Amino acid sequence: MILGPGDDAAVLRPPDGCDLVVSTDSLVEDVHFRFSTQSARLVGRRAMVANLSDLAAMGARPLGCVAALCAPGSLELRLARGLVQGLLEEAGAHACPLVGGNLASSRQTSVTITVFGSVARGRDLRRHRVRAGDRVFVTGTLGGQALAVSRAETEGRPIRLLPTPRLRAGQALARLSGVGGCIDVSDGLVADLSHLLEGSDLGLQLEADSVPTPAGFAAACRKRGLDPLRLALAGGEDYEIAFTLRPQAARRHGVQALGKRLGVPVSEVGRVVGSGGIQGVPEHLGWTHF
Ligand SMILES: [Mg+2]
Incomplete structure (x- = not known):
């Protein structure tokens, strides 16, 4: 300044x-x-x-x-x-x-x-650099904010959970080679992943079971009649970072070393395919094709 x-x-x-x-x-x-x-x-x-x-x-x-x-x-x-x-x-x-x-x-x-x-200069991360074959990753866990909001609305418990902006992770990614697209998860994972595909004919095969959630999350959701997968895939405001890596870069770094480098645990949640929008979202969630 x-x-x-x-x-x-x-x-x-x-x-x-x-x-x-x-x-x-x-x-x-x-x-x-x-x-x-x-x-x-x-x-x-x-x-x-x-x-x-x-x-x-x-x-x-x-x-x-x-x-x-x-x-x-x-x-x-x-x-x-x-x-x-x-x-x-x-x-x-x-x-x-x-x-x-x-x-x-x-x-x-x-x-x-x-x-x-x-x-x-020239190292900024962007959404629309995904390519077929890219592996898809997300930092931290998803769904925690949606659960906190639901508890606030139905149980009158004030929201205390505050997401962390993943600045260190973003800066580390900007230094890494082999990064494809990148976006922060503000609207919900499926919605934000679909933004990565905008303007392309590409698709994304999501491994819904690999989407990381906070400890005790599924039990806390079920106790309240909430669908944990719906909250993890569609709940917004977790402010994690979703990004893709070229397959060689994904192999070279490995998920654990990548987490160390980014300063936050990282999970692989899918891969980019040639066409078909977002695939692999369980049908009962109401999106057969996103
Ligand atoms: Mg954003």
């Missing part, structure tokens, strides 16, 4: 030999969150995670961010403070300084963040 908050605008300078990476995302009350199911602080953190996760999926390192908070005059001061505190905490945890912001009055509460990051 060259110039932070306090002037008309901030000034950022990406390191020599780097490209600038920019992303923005909004969280809107009653659309993306409710103050009744989680603390304002967690909402603020989550807003920052969503943005940092997009930088992670591009292989970028954070440079800084700006935030705009819109809220009605009736919003309790402690909620407004909590939101700001949460986003500052999360930004601080990932070395992404808030370099500017804006407050405005509106009918609904919303937080909009824009993040800036840098990546070595």
Whole structure:
């Protein structure tokens, strides 16, 4: 950072030999969150995670961010403070300084963040670089957020679980050779994998049983009458990274060494095939062809 908050605008300078990476995302009350199911602080953190996760999926390192908070005059001061505190905490945890912001009055509460990051020139990760034969991997576990949301809505337990933006993993992937497509899992695994295939005729053979879930997840789902596979494949907001590797690179690295390199466990969940959209999603989930 060259110039932070306090002037008309901030000034950022990406390191020599780097490209600038920019992303923005909004969280809107009653659309993306409710103050009744989680603390304002967690909402603020989550807003920052969503943005940092997009930088992670591009292989970028954070440079800084700006935030705009819109809220009605009736919003309790402690909620407004909590939101700001949460986003500052999360930004601080990932070395992404808030370099500017804006407050405005509106009918609904919303937080909009824009993040800036840098990546070595030409090394940015992209969605549409998948090829037939690529192996498909995902970091961490999936479904945990969907389970937490369901518990908050049906049992009145506040959501406490906060996803981790996989910045280190994204940056490590950007240095690796043989990477194909890359995306962060914000909408749900099947939906996000289908984004990797957009604009191509390729398909993806998913190994649904290999999709990683948190410890005790299946039992916790069944106890509540939820389908664990549905939550793992379609639940969003886990903010893990899904990516493909060329088959030689997948063999060379191996799943375990790859996890070490990325700083987070990695699971192989399928492979890219010549055609046919997303295959291997159990029929009872209602997608025969995604
Ligand atoms: Mg994304």
